[in-house]
Amino acid sequence: xxxxxxxxxxxxxxxxxxxxxxxxxxxxxxxxxxxxxxxxxxxxxxxxxxxxxxxxxxxxxxxxxxxxxxxxxxxxxxxxxxxxxxxxxxxxxxxxxxxxxxxxxxxxxxxxxxxxxxxxxxxxxxxxxxxxxxxxxxxxxxxxxxxxxxxx
Amino acid sequence: xxxxxxxxxxxxxxxxxxxxxxxxxxxxxxxxxxxxxxxxxxxxxxxxxxxxxxxxxxxxxxxxxxxxxxxxxxxxxxxxxxxxxxxxxxxxxxxxxxxxxxxxxxxxxxxxxxxxxxxxxxxxxxxxxxxxxxxxxxxxxxxxxxxxxxxxxxxxxxxxxxxxxxxxxxxxxxxxxxxxxxxxxxxxxxxxxxxxxxxxxxxxxxxxxxxxxxxxxxxxxxxxxxxxxxxxxxxxxxxxxxxxxxxxxxxxxxxxxxxxxxxxxxxxxxx
Amino acid sequence: xxxxxxxxxxxxxxxxxxxxxxxxxxxxxxxxxxxxxxxxxxxxxxxxxxxxxxxxxxxxxxxxxxxxxxxxxxxxxxxxxxxxxxxxxxxxxxxxxxxxxxxxxxxxxxxxxxxxxxxxxxxxxxxxxxxxxxxxxxxxxxxxxxxxxxxxxxxxxxxxxxxxxxxxxxxxxxxxxxxxxxxxxxxxxxxxxxxxxxxxxxxxxxxxxxxxxxxxxxxxxxxxxxxxxxxxxxxxxxxxxxxxxxxxxxxxxxxxxxxxxxxxxxxxxxxxxxxxxxxxxxxxxxxxxxxxxxxxxxxxxxxxxxxxxxxxxxxxxxxxxxxxxxxxxxxxxxxxxxxxxxxxxxxxxxxxxxxxxxxxxxxxxxxxxxxxxxxxxxxxxxxxxxxxxxxxxxxxxxxxxxxxxxxxxxxxxxxxxxxxxxxxxxxxxxxxxxxxxxxxxxxxxxxxxxxxxxxxxxxxxxxxxxxxxxxxxxxxxxxx
Numbered sequence: 025x026x027x028x029x030x031x032x033x034x035x036x037x038x039x040x041x042x043x044x045x046x047x048x049x050x051x052x053x054x055x056x057x058x059x060x061x062x063x064x065x066x067x068x069x070x071x072x073x074x075x076x077x078x079x080x081x082x083x084x085x086x087x088x089x090x091x092x093x094x095x096x097x098x099x100x101x102x103x104x105x106x107x108x109x110x111x112x113x114x115x116x117x118x119x120x121x122x123x124x125x126x127x128x129x130x131x132x133x134x135x136x137x138x139x140x141x142x143x144x145x146x147x148x149x150x151x152x153x154x155x156x157x158x159x160x161x162x163x164x165x166x167x168x169x170x171x172x173x174x175x176x
Numbered sequence: 177x178x179x180x181x182x183x184x185x186x187x188x189x190x191x192x193x194x195x196x197x198x199x200x201x202x203x204x205x206x207x208x209x210x211x212x213x214x215x216x217x218x219x220x221x222x223x224x225x226x227x228x229x230x231x232x233x234x235x236x237x238x239x240x241x242x243x244x245x246x247x248x249x250x251x252x253x254x255x256x257x258x259x260x261x262x263x264x265x266x267x268x269x270x271x272x273x274x275x276x277x278x279x280x281x282x283x284x285x286x287x288x289x290x291x292x293x294x295x296x297x298x299x300x301x302x303x304x305x306x307x308x309x310x311x312x313x314x315x316x317x318x319x320x321x322x323x324x325x326x327x328x329x330x331x332x333x334x335x336x337x338x339x340x341x342x343x344x345x346x347x348x349x350x351x352x353x354x355x356x357x358x359x360x361x362x363x364x365x366x367x368x369x370x371x372x373x374x375x376x377x378x379x380x381x382x383x384x385x386x387x388x389x390x391x392x393x394x395x396x397x398x399x400x401x402x403x404x405x406x407x408x409x410x411x412x413x414x415x416x417x418x419x420x421x422x423x424x425x426x427x428x429x430x431x432x433x434x435x436x437x438x439x440x441x442x443x444x445x446x447x
Numbered sequence: 448x449x450x451x452x453x454x455x456x457x458x459x460x461x462x463x464x465x466x467x468x469x470x471x472x473x474x475x476x477x478x479x480x481x482x483x484x485x486x487x488x489x490x491x492x493x494x495x496x497x498x499x500x501x502x503x504x505x506x507x508x509x510x511x512x513x514x515x516x517x518x519x520x521x522x523x524x525x526x527x528x529x530x531x532x533x534x535x536x537x538x539x540x541x542x543x544x545x546x547x548x549x550x551x552x553x554x555x556x557x558x559x560x561x562x563x564x565x566x567x568x569x570x571x572x573x574x575x576x577x578x579x580x581x582x583x584x585x586x587x588x589x590x591x592x593x594x595x596x597x598x599x600x601x602x603x604x605x606x607x608x609x610x611x612x613x614x615x616x617x618x619x620x621x622x623x624x625x626x627x628x629x630x631x632x633x634x635x636x637x638x639x640x641x642x643x644x645x646x647x648x649x650x651x652x653x654x655x656x657x658x659x660x661x662x663x664x665x666x667x668x669x670x671x672x673x674x675x676x677x678x679x680x681x682x683x684x685x686x687x688x689x690x691x692x693x694x695x696x697x698x699x700x701x702x703x704x705x706x707x708x709x710x711x712x713x714x715x716x717x718x719x720x721x722x723x724x725x726x727x728x729x730x731x732x733x734x735x736x737x738x739x740x741x742x743x744x745x746x747x748x749x750x751x752x753x754x755x756x757x758x759x760x761x762x763x764x765x766x767x768x769x770x771x772x773x774x775x776x777x778x779x780x781x782x783x784x785x786x787x788x789x790x791x792x793x794x795x796x797x798x799x800x801x802x803x804x805x806x807x808x809x810x811x812x813x814x815x816x817x818x819x820x821x822x823x824x825x826x827x828x829x830x831x832x833x834x835x836x837x838x839x840x841x842x843x844x845x846x847x848x849x850x851x852x853x854x855x856x857x858x859x860x861x862x863x864x865x866x867x868x869x870x871x872x873x874x875x876x877x878x879x880x881x882x883x884x885x886x887x888x889x890x891x892x893x894x895x896x897x898x899x900x901x902x903x904x905x906x907x908x909x910x911x912x913x914x915x916x917x918x919x920x921x922x923x924x925x926x927x
Contacts, residue, residue: 029482036486037493044497048505134419134430134440135857136884142431142439143447145335145348151182151197151324153345154395155316155337156364163193167337167345168313172195175184420825424853 180324185217189224190232190291192315196220196302199309199326216307220298224314227297230256231290233283244283257286264289267406272421274414275406292361292405295319299401311351317361319401320352329353334360339393339433347431347445349397357429357444359401363408365389390415390434396422397429397444404428467799469821470893474797478918480546488532491668495524498661502654512580519573520654526566527648530610530641531672533559538676539788548790549725550923557617564614567644571607599646609640628738645669684727684785690714693782695730696758698774702837704765705808706774707745710782714755715748722793722819723812723897723923726786728761735772736783743791743812743923745841747819762840764808791923793820796893798919802886804906806832806870806898807840812923813897814841817848824853828886832859832870832898857885870905882909890914897923 153168163169181200186193196217231240239257242248250261264277264286279285295312299319302310309322311332320332331353338346352358394411398404407422411432414421419440423430429444499520507517536543536556543552572586579589593600615621616633648665649655655662693712701707725743729736742761750757763773791812801822805813810831817829829849833839839858849856861872869876883889894915896906903922910920 029485032482033486033489036490040490040493040497041500044494044500045505047497047501048503134423134432134442137439137441137446138878139346139439141447141878142347142441143349143445145333145345147335147345148179150333150335150345150348151180152195152311152313152318152320152332152351153316153335153337154313154318154349154360154362155342156339156362156393159191159315160188160193163315165342166316167335167343168195168316169193172184172186172197175182175197176186417825420855424824424850 180330182324183213185213187217187221187224189221190228190287190294190314191234192291194220194224194298194315195311195313197311197313197324198307199324201326212307216302216305216310219301219305220312223298223301224294227290227294230254231260231286233285233287240284240286244285250284260286260289260293263293263402267410270425271406271410271414271418274410274418276413288409289402289406291315291317292402295359295401295405317359317401317405318351319359321358323353331355336360336362336395336431337393339364340437346433346439347395347441349395349429349431349445351397356399356427357397358399359404360395360397361401361404361408362393362395363405363412364393365391365412391419391432392435392437393433394419395431399427468797470796470798473794474918477546477794477797480542484543484546491532492525492528494664495528496521498664499524499654502659502661504654512577514577515573515580516577519570519575519577522566522573523570524654526563526570527644528668529559529563529566530644531668533563534637534641534672535675538672538679539785540675540679544788545790545794548795548921549788551790560614560617564610567607567610571604597647597651599650602643603647606640606644609636609643613637613640680785684783687785688783691718691784693759693784695776695778695780695782697778698776700774701762701840705762705840707760707762708773708776709758709760711756711758712782715757715759716750716755718744718748718759718787719750719819721787721815723791723816723895724787724789725791725812725923726761726784726788729783730773730776731781731783732776735776740773744787744815745811746815746844762808762811762814764840789923791816791895791897791921795895795921796820798891798893799823800826800888800892801895802828802830802882802889802892803895804830804832804870804882804898805896806902807838809897809899809923810840810842810845813895814845814848816895817845817852817854822852822854825855826888827852827854828857828888828892829854830857830859830885832872832902834862835860855886868905868908870902870909881913882906883913893919893921895921895923 147167151171153166153171155166155168182197183200184195184197186195188194196213198213198216228238229235230238232238233240233244235241239248239254243250243253243257250258253261261277261284264275267275267289268277275288277284277286277289291314295314295317296319298312299310299321302312303321307321309324309326311318311320311324316337318334320334323330324332331350334349334351335345336347336349338344349357349360351360389412391412394408396404396408396411398407403426407426407428407430411419411422411430419430419432422428423442429442430440431442431445432440434440504517504520507513507520533556536552536559539549547555571590575586575590575593578584578593579586582589582592584592590604594604613634613636616625616630622630649662655665691712691714693710695708696711697709699707699709721744723743725741728740728742729738730740740763742763744759745762746760748757748759765774793816799822801820803813803817805811810833813829813831817827827849829845831839831842831845836842836858839845839860842858846856848854859872859875861874863869863871864873864876867876871880886892889910890913892915894906894910896903896910898906907920907922
C-alpha cells in the first residue's frame with residue numbers, strides 16, 4: 025500500500041513538474057536542460073531503504089554457554105545462550121527466583137505458563153492423586169495405589 | 177509438617193479402583209477405630225455397586241445394556257436412568273456438544289457422567305453417616321470433605337500426575353479446607369485399554385482423533401465433582417475453545433497439558 | 448432435572464461465525480484515502496515548483512546570479528507549501544484525522560518542521576546572494592537594501608525570525624525545558640509568521656503578479672488552508688460547545704492523584720461510539736479556561752432521553768499544573784469541548800481480532816474502546832500494565848466489561864527489569880513471556896496501545912516481532 029502511494033506520488037509530481045517545465049519552455053522559448061536536475065525533488069517520495077543483513081564475522085563456535093550468576097535486587101539470575109553459526113539462537117534463564125512475582129492474571133482464562141510456575145506438589149506431601157487412571161490395571165501401577173497401600 | 181495419619185480402604189467397581197481415605201484418629205466427625213471405616217467404606221461401595229448395576233455397559237443384564245441393544249426404550253427406562261440422561265443432555269447443551277451422552281456410533285453411554293455421579297452420591301452417603309473428614313478417589317477423580325487433620329481446617333493436598341511420566345506429579349491442588357474447591361477430576365486423551373469406561377476418550381477421539389487431540393491431559397478443580405468431571409472430559413474433546421468457554425462460564429481452575437507438553441493454567445494453579 | 452450447576456453462570460457464548468473479516472472494506476478505504484493524501488501532498492509540492500517553471504523560471508539558470516535566485520525562489524515556494532501542509536495537518540481536518548489519526552498527523556507535522564524552516568532560510572539566503580550578485584552587493588548589504596527599499600520585505604524578515612522561534616521551541620530538547628503553556632504560546636506565533644510572510648509573496652513576487660493563474664492558485668491555497676483552520680479549530684469547537692452545553696456534575700477520586708470528571712449535557716448521543724478517541728476540554732473556571740486538556744472519554748456517554756440529555760466521563764491523572772487544578776473543579780462549571788479526534792477507535796479496525804494494551808492512565812481510553820468496539824466473544828485480549836494494582840485505573844470496570852463481552856484480561860503489575868528494554872514487568876520478562884504469550888492471535892489482530900512513549904515503543908517492537916504489520920498498530924500517546 026505504501027508502495028502504491030509512493031509510486032502514484034512520484035508519477036503525479038513528475039507529471040506536474042514536466043507540464044510546468046513544458047509551459048515554461050513555451051513562455052520563454054529558451055528551454056534549458058539544466059532544469060532536469062530539479063525533477064529529482066519528487067524522486068525521494070519513492071525511495072526506500074532496503075537493509076541487507078550482513079553478518080560478516082567468522083562463524084563462531086556453536087554450542088551452549090552459561091553466563092555467570094548475577095545477583096540482582098530481585099534475586100539470583102543466570103542466563104544461558106545457544107550459539108549456532110555465529111548467531112545467538114536461544115536465550116534461557118537458568119536460575120530464577122520468585123521474589124517480586126507481581127504479574128497476575130485477572131480473568132480466569134487459562135494462560136500458558138512454564139512448568140516451574142505450576143503450583144507444586146511432592147508425592148510425599150499429597151493425600152490423593154488425580155490422573156486419567158481409568159482402569160483397574162492402570163490403578164495397580166499408579167501413584168494412588170502406592171499411597172493407598174501405605175495407609176492400609 | 178509431618179504427614180497426617182490416614183487410613184484407606186479400596187475396592188474395585190465400574191472397572192476401576194475406588195479409594196476411601198479418612199484421618200486415622202478419633203474425634204467428632206471422624207470414623208473412629210476400624211469398625212467405623214469399614215461401615216463407611218461399605219456405604220460407599222453400595223452406592224457404586226448399585227449404580228454400576230444399572231449403568232454399566234459391560235454387564236449384559238444392566239438397564240444400560242438393554243437400552244444399548246435396543247431391547248428397551250428410554251421411555252420405559254427407570255426414573256434414575258431418565259434423570260441421568262436428562263443431566264447428560266443438559267451438559268451437552270452447556271458444553272456446546274463437547275460433552276455427549278452418546279457414543280459416536282449412537283449408543284447411549286452415560287459412563288462419562290455416572291462415575292462423577294456415583295462419587296457425589298457416595299459423598300452424600302458419608303455425610304449422612306456423620307463422617308465429616310474424608311477423601312474419595314475413583315480412578316483419579318477426587319472428591320473431599322473436611323480435612324486430613326480433623327479440626328485443623330487444613331486442606332487435603334491432591335497431586336496431578338504428569339502425563340509424560342506417570343510416576344511423577346506435574347502439579348498440585350489443595351482441596352476442601354477453607355477453599356471452595358472440593359473436587360478435582362482429570363481426563364486424558366492418551367489413555368489405553370479404557371474401552372469400557374472411556375466415554376471421555378471416546379468423545380475426544382471422535383472429534384479430533386487420538387493423535388490430533390489438542391490436550392493430552394486436562395485437570396479441573398471445581399466445587400462439585402460432576403462439574404469437574406464433565407468439564408475435564410469436555411475440554412479434552414473440545415480443545416481451546418471449550419477451555420475458554422469453561423473458564424468463562426464456571427468457577428473452576430484448570431491445568432491443561434497440550435500434546436506438545438506445553439502447560440496452560442488458570443491463576444489457581446499458579447505457584 | 449437435577450444437575451448441580453453453579454448459579455449465576457453467564458450464557459455460554461456461541462461460536463463466532465466464519466472467518467469473515469468485517470473490517471476489511473473500512474480498512475481498504477482508509478488505506479486508499481491515506482495514499483491519496485500522500486499523493487496530494489507531493490502533488491502540491493511539485494505544483495509549487497511547476498508554477499515557477501511554467502513562468503519560465505528555469506531560464507534563470509543561464510547565469511550564476513540567476514541560478515542562486517532561481518534556487519532561492521524554488522526553496523521559498525516549496526517552504527511555503529510545506530508550511531501550509533503543516534497547518535492543514537495540525538488543523539484537525541476530519542479527513543486527515545480519520546485517515547492518519549491525530550498522533551500520526553502531528554508526527555508528520557513535526558517531521559516537516561525542520562525541512563520547512565531550512566527551505567525558508569535557504570530562500571532568504573539564496574535570494575540575498577542572487578540579488579546581491581546581480582547588483583554587485585554582498586548578501587548582507589543586499590538584505591539591508593531589501594528591508595529598507597522593498598515594501599513588505601521587513602515583514603518577511605520578521606516572519607523568518609518567528610519561524611525560527613517556533614521551530615526552535617518545538618525541538619524536543621528545548622521543549623522539555625519550558626512548560627507546555629510557553630511552547631503553546633510561542634507556537635501560536637506560527638499564524639503571525641504565516642500572515643507576515645504572505646504580503647511579500649503577492650506584492651513583490653513577480654510570479655504571483657496580478658492577473659496570473661499562479662496568483663489565483665496560490666491565493667486559493669492560502670485561503671483554503673485558512674478556512675480549514677478557522678472552521679476546524681474555531682467554528683467546530685464553538686458549535687460543539689454550544690450544542691452540548693456541558694457542565695461538570697461530579698468529580699470523583701479514583702486513585703491517588705487520579706479523578707474521574709463527570710459532565711452532563713445535551714445531544715450526547717452524537718458523541719457515542721467515539722471509543723478511545725480524545726476530546727479537547729476547556730473548563731471555563733477562573734485560571735483554567737484557557738488551558739486545553741486532551742482526554743478520552745473513559746466510558747461511553749449515557750443518555751437519558753431522545754434529546755440526548757445525559758452524562759459522560761473523563762478520567763484524569765495529575766500530569767501537569769493544569770491537571771492538578773481539575774481535582775477541585777466545582778459542580779456546574781461550564782465546559783468547552785472539541786472533538787472527538789484521533790484514530791483510537793473502531794474506525795481504525797482492520798481485523799476481527801483485537802488486542803488492547805494500556806499502561807497507567809493510558810488504560811482509560813481502552814475502557815471506552817473496549818465498551819464500544821465490536822468483537823465476538825473470545826476475539827479480544829486486554830492487557831493492563833502498571834506498577835501496582837492501584838495504578839490499573841478503572842480496573843474493576845474493565846474486568847466487568849471483559850466478563851460481559853468475553854474478552855481475556857491480564858493485569859501485569861510490577862517493576863520493569865533494570866537495563867532491559869521491555870514493556871513487561873520483571874517476572875514476566877524473566878519467564879520469557881512476550882506479547883504473543885498473552886495474545887497468541889496477535890499477528891492477526893488490531894493492536895491498540897496507549898501509554899507512555901518509551902513503553903509504547905517497547906510494546907510496538909514486541910508486536911512487530913510477533914508479526915503485527917504497521918497498519919494493524921494503533922498507538923495513542925498520553926504524555927503530551
